[in-house]
Amino acid sequence: MPSVYENIRTNQRKTIFLISTFFCFIVLLGWFLAQVFGNSQILYFAIFFALFQSFLSYWYSDKIPVFLVGAKELSKKDNPRIYRLVENLAISAGIQTPKIFIAPERQPNAFAAGRDEKHSVIVLNQGLIDLLDEKEIEGVIAHEISHIKNRDVLIASVAVVLVSFVAILSNFVLRLSFFGGTRRDSRERENPLGLILFFIVIVLAPLIAQLIQFAISRKREFLADSSAVLLTRYSQGLISALEKISQNRIPLKNQNPALASLYICNPFKEKNWFFNLFSTHPPIEKRIEELKKVSF
Amino acid sequence: MMILWFLIFLIGATIYFYNKLVSLKNQALEAFSDVDVQLKRRYNLIPNLVETVKAYASHEKEVFEKVTEARSRAMSAQGFKEREEAENFLSQSLKSIFALAENYPQLRASENFQKLQDELTDTEDKIQAARRFYNSCVRDLNIAIESFPTNIFAKIFNFQKMELFSISPQERESPKLNF
Numbered sequence: 001m002p003s004v005y006e007n008i009r010t011n012q013r014k015t016i017f018l019i020s021t022f023f024c025f026i027v028l029l030g031w032f033l034a035q036v037f038g039n040s041q042i043l044y045f046a047i048f049f050a051l052f053q054s055f056l057s058y059w060y061s062d063k064i065p066v067f068l069v070g071a072k073e074l075s076k077k078d079n080p081r082i083y084r085l086v087e088n089l090a091i092s093a094g095i096q097t098p099k100i101f102i103a104p105e106r107q108p109n110a111f112a113a114g115r116d117e118k119h120s121v122i123v124l125n126q127g128l129i130d131l132l133d134e135k136e137i138e139g140v141i142a143h144e145i146s147h148i149k150n151r152d153v154l155i156a157s158v159a160v161v162l163v164s165f166v167a168i169l170s171n172f173v174l175r176l177s178f179f180g181g182t183r184r185d186s187r188e189r190e191n192p193l194g195l196i197l198f199f200i201v202i203v204l205a206p207l208i209a210q211l212i213q214f215a216i217s218r219k220r221e222f223l224a225d226s227s228a229v230l231l232t233r234y235s236q237g238l239i240s241a242l243e244k245i246s247q248n249r250i251p252l253k254n255q256n257p258a259l260a261s262l263y264i265c266n267p268f269k270e271k272n273w274f275f276n277l278f279s280t281h282p283p284i285e286k287r288i289e290e291l292k293k294v295s296f
Numbered sequence: 297m298m299i300l301w302f303l304i305f306l307i308g309a310t311i312y313f314y315n316k317l318v319s320l321k322n323q324a325l326e327a328f329s330d331v332d333v334q335l336k337r338r339y340n341l342i343p344n345l346v347e348t349v350k351a352y353a354s355h356e357k358e359v360f361e362k363v364t365e366a367r368s369r370a371m372s373a374q375g376f377k378e379r380e381e382a383e384n385f386l387s388q389s390l391k392s393i394f395a396l397a398e399n400y401p402q403l404r405a406s407e408n409f410q411k412l413q414d415e416l417t418d419t420e421d422k423i424q425a426a427r428r429f430y431n432s433c434v435r436d437l438n439i440a441i442e443s444f445p446t447n448i449f450a451k452i453f454n455f456q457k458m459e460l461f462s463i464s465p466q467e468r469e470s471p472k473l474n475f
Contacts, residue, residue: 084418091334091425094327094433231428 007223011151014215015158019054021211022162026050029200036196053165061157062099062114062121068160068256071101071123082129085138086122089145092231098122098148107250108132111262112144113157120148127250132241139228139238140245143264146227152220156262159212163258166208216261218282222290229294239291246284313449320437324458327430331461334423335370335383341419342367342390345412349393352403359396363389376459383423390416427461434458 030046056064076083083100090097098112098120105125114120122144128137147153229235245265252267260268266281346360366389370382394413397403404410438457441450449455 080414084421088421088425091330091422092428094330094429230432233428 007220008151011155015155018155018158018162018211018215019057022208023050023054026053033196053161057158057161058115058154061154061161062119064164065111065113065157065160065259065262066101066121066123068164068259069103069105069123069254071103074100074102074124079129081134082124082137085134085141086145089138089142089231093142093145093149095120095145095149098145100124102126102129105252105254106130107252107267108245108248109252109263109265109267110140110144111259111264112147112153113160113262114148115154115157116151117148120153122148127248128245131248132244135234135237136241136244138232139234139241140264142228142231143224143238145231146224147220150220150223150227152216152224155215159216159261160258162208163212164256166204167256167258212261221282221287225287225291226294229291235291235294239288242284242288242291309445310449313446314453317437317440317446317450317453317455320433320440321455321458324430324433324437327426327433331423331426331430334419334426338386338416338419338423339367339371341412341416345390345393345409345416348406348409348412349397349403352400352406352409353396356396359389359392363393380461387420431460434460 026046027043027050030043030049033046034040034043074083086100087097095117098114098117099122101121101123103123103125106127107125108128108131110122110124110128112120112122122141124137124140128140132140147156225238228238232238242265255268257268260266261281265284342363346363349356350360363386366382366386370379370386373379373382397409397413437455438460440446441455441457
């Protein structure tokens with residue numbers, strides 16, 4: 001399938017674009033703040049920070065999402081059924097068996113992360129194993145394995161770190177303005193900084209979201225769905241899995257918008273502008289419709 | 297001048313298509329050796345299985361002989377088609393061992409037997425999975441060899457189409473026991 005190899009190259013290009021755009025942005029931000037406050041150390045800090053977080057987002061692209069959801073690694077002894085499903089589908093796809101993690105979430109959902117085939121993880125929520133049957137779980141795992149094979153995971157994992165950064169920054173701004181209001185003596189010094197950062201976040205969040213929307217194309221979900229069917233030769237498994245996952249109303253315990261685009265189905269069911277900003281999922285009905293067309 | 301450009305173009309195209317064919321062919325060969333790994337795993341499990349079953353059902357000689365023979369036939373088979381047939385025959389004869397176990401509750405209850413049965417079913421699945429990956433690699437190679445303009449270079453450098461495993465849809469379902 002030449003389209004898969006093209007997809008890999010496009011993904012690699014986009015990842016480089018995403019990381020370097022973000023890098024430049026932080027350095028520019030540092031330069032701007034250094035000019036405003038007349039303190040060049042801010043610029044050095046920004047450069048250091050940008051380097052650090054680019055490195056982090058690439059090198060720990062498998063570990064950070066696993067850490068964020070608090071998932072535990074699954075060994076063959078714990079659940080040989082799931083372990084073998086993953087092993088066999090990895091053989092069918094011709095990739096190394098990825099590590100398997102179980103997240104203590106009751107919502108049925110799953111995602112894959114990592115920088116390449118050798119450093120990939122599949123994270124399954126406990127709810128997925130409890131609520132879905134064998135064929136459905138097989139469909140979901142095949143979908144995630146296809147993401148790994150198409151190298152969709154790197155760019156999505158990098159995006160997680162970048163969005164987390166925005167979330168941390170906005171949190172920081174909120175706290176800063178809170179403390180700035182209570183301490184009278186330092187009000188004059190901190191207020192302008194808080195105000196500037198506040199505006200930056202207001203501008204930054206939609207901008208980053210736009211960037212990620214661009215980088216993570218909606219097509220990749222369709223491609224992973226159809227590749228999954230190619231692996232399992234059984235489209236009904238994935239179709240009924242998607243139906244079950246989308247009809248389920250159990251919310252995530254750990255609501256982290258940064259992870260939204262990783263999951264097989266959008267984990268946030270409620271309408272929330274901040275969460276929807278980062279949503280890159282095509283509607284589930286459309287995906288099921290496409291899956292029903294697949295023939296082999 | 298035109299001729300020079302044409303020559304450069306031709307050499308470039310030759311290198312590109314030759315390398316493409318080489319990498320496709322090697323992918324397919326690698327996938328084939330992945331199938332081999334799983335088949336070897338099965339060969340290694342069979343003597344253990346036969347010994348375990350013998351301990352409980354020593355008089356069912358026919359079945360043991362059939363399996364042992366099928367195993368050695370599969371191991372020594374030459375050529376793609378002959379080998380595939382021998383492997384499928386081995387799968388069938390293994391099914392007859394498990395069918396036999398139905399008549400021996402003690403054997404079925406034995407932990408060792410359960411473990412072996414589990415391992416063999418898993419290996420069966422893995423053989424199928426590895427064959428599927430091999431088929432997808434060979435399909436890519438065969439498409440390249442047949443389609444224009446790669447077919448010209450395939451002919452010049454003598455790239456041959458490779459054979460596909462036949463994976464029947466029934467094999468996806470759990471093995472049915474029949475006599």
